[in-house]
Amino acid sequence: MTSTLAAPGAAALPLHLVEEGGLTAISATLSAGQANWAAANGFTGALGQLCVLPGAEGHPSGALLGMGTEAKRRRGRFHVARAAAGLPEGDWAIATHMTPAEAEAAALGWNLAAYRFSRYKADKPQKARLVLPAGVDGARIDAIVAGECLTRDLINTPASDMGPEELEAAFLHLASEFGAEARVIRGDELLSENFPLIHAVGRASSRAPRLLDLRWGAEGPSLTLVGKGVCFDTGGLDIKPASSMGLMKKDMGGAAAVLGLARMIMALRLRLRLRVLVPAVENAVGGNAFRPQDVLHSRKGLTVEVNNTDAEGRLVLADALALADADRPDLLISMATLTGAARVAVGPDLAPFYCDDDRVADALAEAGQAVSDPLWRMPFWDPYEPLIEPAIADLDNAPAGGMAGSITAALFLRRFVTETPRYVHFDIYGWQPTAAPARPKGGVGQGARAVLDALPGVLGL
Structure with a gap:
């Protein structure tokens, strides 16, 4: 995506932000003419109201937002982006005092407002450019x-063009x-x-599972x-109804989020050692699909009783987390579109996260x-640990009862992180x-920009 930020120039028109x-x-x-025009057009300063001011020969001379x-x-964010x-096309400079954060x-x-997903259908580009406010790092x-646009593109691409092989290609392109x-x-x-576990979840698909x-x-x-x-997540043998399967192209939203975050980190050349792990699978229905009541073995050595094949995300993450944990990184973060329970709890706008380290959690x-x-x-509510412990295996991938589903999923994942002191899990919607x-x-990306902002303090960069 081409940046819609411009360098300061004499031709920029003023954009006034009005309470x-x-x-x-x-x-x-x-x-006087501009003030009269704004009043005549009923401009009150209501949130999002836009009034383009006339100038000589009918050309715009500025605008009010x-x-x-x-x-x-x-109640919202990015209000300036409403304009x-x-x-009209051209360079616009905010003429109202703002704090550095604003x-x-x-x-x-x-710049985010200029995003268009145009792989399958042309869309009109955003033509108005914003002069970079003083003190803002445009390169950052x-x-x-x-990074955010990479995340959005990956999620928006349907599974027909974003299966495990295509996700691998995007992953390798980023690495290159x-x-x-x-x-x-x-x-x-x-x-x-x-x-x-990664193999068990993905083996029924015609598109081979893989670890990136x-x-x-x-x-x-x-x-x-x-x-x-x-x-894509059909739910496996515990197949989803059509109403629940409609958005399952986004079930790789956790992978998209970490790839977007990784791109930000590498582009900004942060002084750290980065590792990115993505278990890429399709949860499909086939003669060799894993079944309810199967007991699966994990990389960690823990056994897992499958009580719902639609709770497959925690299974593929478990093997990847066990691999990550063996390195004992200074910080380990998992991101996943993991549970509907998280959406019930906080809705689509908030990204819930789990962390036992108060300093890390506060920084995030x-x-x-x-x-x-x-x-x-x-x-990470320890009294719920018994809920993920079935009778015949170490762990249950889908505890009965329907309560605290996001918490029990997070507790399940934590069982595979035993060597790394600082672990954070995000249960995003994407x-x-x-x-x-x-x-x-x-x-949409969730959590990546917050993590990026917190890293210097958490890791001492």
């Missing part, structure tokens, strides 16, 4: 946006772009390399990212608020159900 009811207050900065009240702004699609959010939101903004080392373990090699492994960076603290790459929560990437901490400023309907 609700604040037209009179800024009238001194406008000509309504910012509403503080209470209304708290991006409505302004200026960065404005630039980020404007572009790197973050490029930044000179990272990459390894892929495919098909029955998963058994000889001791990844039995990327390493980048030679010095600094170590960070490992693990992303769930279920490219603060970063999420600072960069408009909202998170919500959930508990989908924007309705369009919002800087976030069109469709695939």
Whole structure:
């Protein structure tokens, strides 16, 4: 995606940010004709209201963007980006004082608003460009946006064009772009390399399961990212109804999120040693599909009773986490579109995360608020541990009862991380159900920008 941020120039037109009811207050900065035009067009400063001001010979001379009240702004984010699609082509400079955080959010939101998923259908590009506000690092903004756009593209691509093989291709392209080392373990090699859970989940598909492994960076603290790459989830033999299967192209949203985050880290050349692990599978129905009541063996040595083949994400993550854990990274993060229970608890806009380290958790929560990437901490609640312990195996992949589904899934994953002190698990949704400023309907990254912002403090970069 081409950046829609511009360097300062004399031709830039002013964009005034106006609080609700604040037209009179800024009238001194406008000509009499402009003020009269705004009043005649009913401009009040309501949130999102846009008024393009006329100039000589009918050309625009500036614009007003309504910012509403503080209470209304708290209900959303990236409000300046509301103007991006409505302004005429050209360079626009914000003419209202902003704090450094507000200026960065404005630039980020404007650039994110330019995203279009046009692989199958042409879409009109965003023509208005925003002059980079003073003090904002444009290269950093572009790197973050490029990572987010990668995440969105991967999620938005249907499974017909984004199966395990295509996800592998995207993974290898990213590794090549930044000179990272990459390894892929495919098909029955998963058994000889001791990844039995990944193989069990993906073996029924005509598209072979695989584990993708990327390493980048030679010095600094170590960070490992693990992303769930279920490219389509039928539910397996416990097949989903059509109403639940409709969005399952996004079940590789965790993989998309960690790849987007990895791209940000490598583009910004953070001083750390990065590893990215993605178990890429399709959970399909076939004669060799794993079954309810099967007991599966894991890389960790723990056995798992399958009580629902639709709870497959935690299985593929388990083997990948066991591999990651053996390295004892300084920080281990998993991201997955794992449970519907998380959506019931916090809805699609918040990314719930689990972490036993209060310092890490506080840093993530603060970063999420600072960069408009909202998170919500959930508990690794030890009293629920018995719920994931069935009678005939070490673990149950789908405890009965239907309560605390996101927590029990997180507890299941934690059983495979025994050597790494700092582990964070994100149970993301990865989908924007309705369009919002800087976030069109469709695939969306969650948690990546918050993690990126928190890394310097957490890892001492």
